[in-house]
Amino acid sequence: MEQRVVFHVDFDYFYAQCEELRNPELKTKPVVVCVFSDRGGDSGAIATANYVARKYGIKSGMPIRFAKKRVEQVPEAVFLPTDFDYYADISEKAMDVISKYADIFEYVGKDEAYLDVSKRTEGSFVSAGHLAQQLKNAVRNSTKLSCTVGIGKKTEEIFAQMDLKTISDLKKLDVFTLNSKFGRKIGAYIYNAARGIDDDPVSQRQEATQYSRITTLKQDSIDYDFLAKDLERLCEDVHATILKDNVVFKSVGIQFVQSDLSTKTKSKMLKNSTSSLDELRKTSLQLLHESLEGQKMPVRRLGVKVSELSQVSGQDSITRYF
DNA sequence: GACTAGTGTCGAC
DNA sequence: TTACGGTCGACACTAGTC
Numbered sequence: 001m002e003q004r005v006v007f008h009v010d011f012d013y014f015y016a017q018c019e020e021l022r023n024p025e026l027k028t029k030p031v032v033v034c035v036f037s038d039r040g041g042d043s044g045a046i047a048t049a050n051y052v053a054r055k056y057g058i059k060s061g062m063p064i065r066f067a068k069k070r071v072e073q074v075p076e077a078v079f080l081p082t083d084f085d086y087y088a089d090i091s092e093k094a095m096d097v098i099s100k101y102a103d104i105f106e107y108v109g110k111d112e113a114y115l116d117v118s119k120r121t122e123g124s125f126v127s128a129g130h131l132a133q134q135l136k137n138a139v140r141n142s143t144k145l146s147c148t149v150g151i152g153k154k155t156e157e158i159f160a161q162m163d164l165k166t167i168s169d170l171k172k173l174d175v176f177t178l179n180s181k182f183g184r185k186i187g188a189y190i191y192n193a194a195r196g197i198d199d200d201p202v203s204q205r206q207e208a209t210q211y212s213r214i215t216t217l218k219q220d221s222i223d224y225d226f227l228a229k230d231l232e233r234l235c236e237d238v239h240a241t242i243l244k245d246n247v248v249f250k251s252v253g254i255q256f257v258q259s260d261l262s263t264k265t266k267s268k269m270l271k272n273s274t275s276s277l278d279e280l281r282k283t284s285l286q287l288l289h290e291s292l293e294g295q296k297m298p299v300r301r302l303g304v305k306v307s308e309l310s311q312v313s314g315q316d317s318i319t320r321y322f
Numbered sequence: 323g324a325c326t327a328g329t330g331t332c333g334a335c
Numbered sequence: 336t337t338a339c340g341g342t343c344g345a346c347a348c349t350a351g352t353c
Binding site: 034035036037042043044045046047061062063064065066068069082109184208209210211212213214215216257261300301303305 | 340341344
């Protein structure tokens with residue numbers, strides 16, 4: 001098996017870094033990017049926070065109110081709503097630069113990617129180190145963003161730390177331990193490689209397998225009509241994406257997040273694939289009706305999901321089969 | 323028991 | 336004292352079939 005060299009590139013505190021980019025004065029202040037819910041006030045959660053904010057114990061996923069408490073005595077702390085269009089724009093530019101450095105490029109999310117650079121580095125850690133530095137410089141020059149590039153060297157260090165010397169040492173570890181030490185992607189790759197399975201650790205991103213929308217209700221409720229109104233809006237939203245991406249779906253699901261934040265889901269497989277908004281609406285409303293039977297706990301958030309997607313090749317594709 | 327399709331839950335980002 | 340988003344993929348579980 002040839003030596004694989006894989007880069008994991010990610011932008012730390014990406015959204016906050018984007019905000020610093022358009023307003024450099026923020027750099028010295030705690031910057032907290034928030035997803036505010038429809039409930040108004042400070043209802044919502046933290047998407048990301050820069051290092052200054054993290055010093056105060058502010059972390060992703062934390063309730064906004066909680067985070068505000070943490071910096072009560074810090075008047076310069078800045079809380080901003082997310083601006084996903086702007087972040088997507090910057091991400092696209094950055095990924096454009098990054099992908100040029102890969103033999104195989106895998107986009108994972110707005111702020112993360114995997115690069116297989118085995119060919120261009122010929123498996124050498126020395127040239128991989130140089131390439132990583134060039135990549136960081138190129139990203140900085142073109143976007144002014146800083147990113148971290150993790151490479152196989154680090155994997156070697158972790159092996160040494162964990163006193164792993166042989167393949168049979170590796171085989172003793174379960175995939176969860178490996179994932180927690182190396183990240184899911186590399187963890188799974190090591191797990192397979194130790195068992196003689198040489199799957200590519202990096203592969204071109206496939207099409208999405210599901211689309212979903214979720215919203216926080218104005219108030220907790222188990223009233224069908226109240227929930228149905230939001231659900232219909234969510235259906236229309238998902239449907240717009242379906243049309244834009246020219247896909248059909250075969251499975252429809254709804255999701256409740258209950259007032260104690262526990263989750264409940266219900267889904268249904270359709271007889272045929274479709275892109276019909278009517279069918280999406282009808283099915284999800286039916287699932288809502290069924291889910292509310294015997295539902296005791298009020299619902300806080302409501303979501304809809306379509307999956308089992310397939311691409312429609314052309315508008316006339318269906319008629320062509322008849 | 324092995325396999326699969328369908329369903330529900332969990333957690334990363 | 337408590338506080339709580341949105342989107343996605345992975346995977347575990349179950350029931351049906353052979």
